[in-house]
Amino acid sequence: MALHPQVGRPHGHHRDGSEPQAEATAQDMGRHPSPGRVGPAVCPIRGLRSQAARRPRRGVGTTSSSRVPRSGALMPATRSRTRFIHCRGQPPRTHVSSKRPKRSRIRRCHPRVPGWTHEKRMGSSVEEGLRPELSRLDQDADLLEEEEAARLPVTSLEGLFLEGDKQPNSGQGPFFYIGGTNGASIISNYCESKGWQRTQDSRCEDYKLKWCEIKCRDNYCSFREGQQLLFQLPNNKLLTTKIGLLSALREHARTLSKARLLPSTQAKVLKMEEFFPETYRLDIRDERQAFFTLFDETQIWICKPTASNQGKGIFLIRSQEEVAALQAKTQSIEDDPIYRKMPFRAPQARVVQRYVQNPLLLDGKKFDVRSYLLIACAMPYMVFFGHGYARLTLSLYDPHSSDLSGHLTNQFMQKKSPLYMLLKESTVWSMEHLNRYINDKFRKTKGLPRDWVFTTFTKRMQQIMAHCFLAVKSKLECKLGYFDLIGCDFLIDENFKVWLLEMNSNPALHTNCEVLKEVIPGVVMETLDLALETCQKSLHSQKMLPLLSQRRFVLLYNGETTDLWPRLGGSRSLARLPRRPPRPTCEVASSALSSVRAAADRPGARKPVPSRDAPLCTFRKSRLPDSSGGSGAESEPSLCSGSPEGSRDAVGEPSLGPPEEEHEEEQRSASHRGS
């Protein structure tokens, strides 16, 4: 079995789990962001039309109607092979693959095992890679197209993307649908301010924007690329489940270590063990055995279900008795004939992670930081970092306490306390507050640079996020119009070392504290603004930068200049070649990204279409890694090899079950808010 890097220790860690990390200075940042405004301040939140109207040298106008996709218009070249094979309701209009995978017909019932929740199963199959070469002719044609695109006027951001679909006669504007309540009023206000109409019909296919807490296969089946915006990448679980992230980081580490052997790549890249606490999968026999062997009572470990949130199902492990109980439990699950027959009925897979015992404390309380990874556009990738807030416990931190509420900083955990209503404002700090506190309390004693939070810490979070994104970039399912906002949780230890704890789909967008009222609406509205602007620009082959709606988010990755991706619409359905060097706006991420680009980016780079007329579905196949990377389909089995029982969450693994089943799974994880 290929445990990585070594079977005994999935990634090498300092036993004490900490290293000073305050060496970087404010100058490292290049651009010193003002608190809370790391990105270039462009304009306050307002209607996009007025922004476009003020833009110098670019008139607000319309481009040829032939470029505007019409509602219901078929776009054969833009349809990819549908990966969710089974759809309730109407099938997608073009359905390239009609072959059904084998799947269980057994109707699910889910016996609950106390403390062990069940995982969701939304996922996608990994397609085999194609390695087409783009001919010189096509390259020239692309360059011509690029130049032509550059001459096109930039239209209003709401512009063509929506106007082409308005139905003036019916008197009904574009529709939007919101599934669930998370952030619903903010999203709804945003859309209504644009004149869109809310529909309560979850099956409405004629929407402009769909924002659902729960991923539903139907949404992806009926999605009209280039005409609609759909929240959440279908297989974001590669990042947002504990096992998904762990597997992706291990795989990426393998790829990078191979690349480092090449003389041409002297990449200084992040090492997984420098930012991700040592973690083992309990659903893989060798791994859990390795953990049971290495455990001793001087350490604390934290055991988490792979796809739960809000601290649900989490417990700490500190004694041999607790390890023995865990061992017995995992063994009984593995031996249970029911679970052997119907593994989907087994409790959710789990990981154990080294517990960071020495967290930095704020007035004696433990905290973690919620930041955002925004994938505003998937075609090309436009990926951003956004600041969030700090989440503190109500009680003082005591590493020996058995009360989980002092160990788990989630708001959900704190809300259980009777003191919460009284003290809730103290449990959420703004990043400015955190920065002031660290300046006052630690700057001198720890020799930190001024504004450590907005310099060193921000830079580190950006590096880590960029690294994680690159780890899955080639495997994410991408269509123009998909976008995602992912909540990333960071812990700072008392040596100011930064640890990534996890990433969350559907992050909490509640505004029940003053700080959240300040932060969340801005995050949501800029997310929508950026998704709209980037989608529209991609659709009309306009230059992404400058981004008029960029305010607090910082560009981490610009696929426009780095990757190849197919354009939508008629003769423009061609892979686009980068024509200028990458120009990330974030210097931090720029260095992080450029250093790994040669090595890591290549496998995931969007590959050219073989010919001008090649349908997008062919192209999509080619998006999977080539032989140079090793981070592709062919190498994925190693993530779970030797562990048939452990394959449920393996990266990129097909997990196509019946739609009902998936919906059910998603519903059970509906609290997926990383709260």
Ligand SMILES: Nc1ncnc2c1ncn2[C@@H]1O[C@H](COP(=O)(O)OP(=O)(O)OP(=O)(O)O)[C@@H](O)[C@H]1O
């Ligand atoms: N390795 C660790 N060391 C120290 N504390 C940890 C560690 N992992 C998790 N925690 C604490 O436990 C909390 C919950 O963990 P985690 O975020 O991984 O679980 P979750 O159930 O997905 O929570 P949520 O999605 O609501 O943030 C964290 O916010 C943090 O306070």
Ligand SMILES: [Mg+2]
């Ligand atoms: Mg968390």
Ligand SMILES: [Mg+2]
């Ligand atoms: Mg979580």
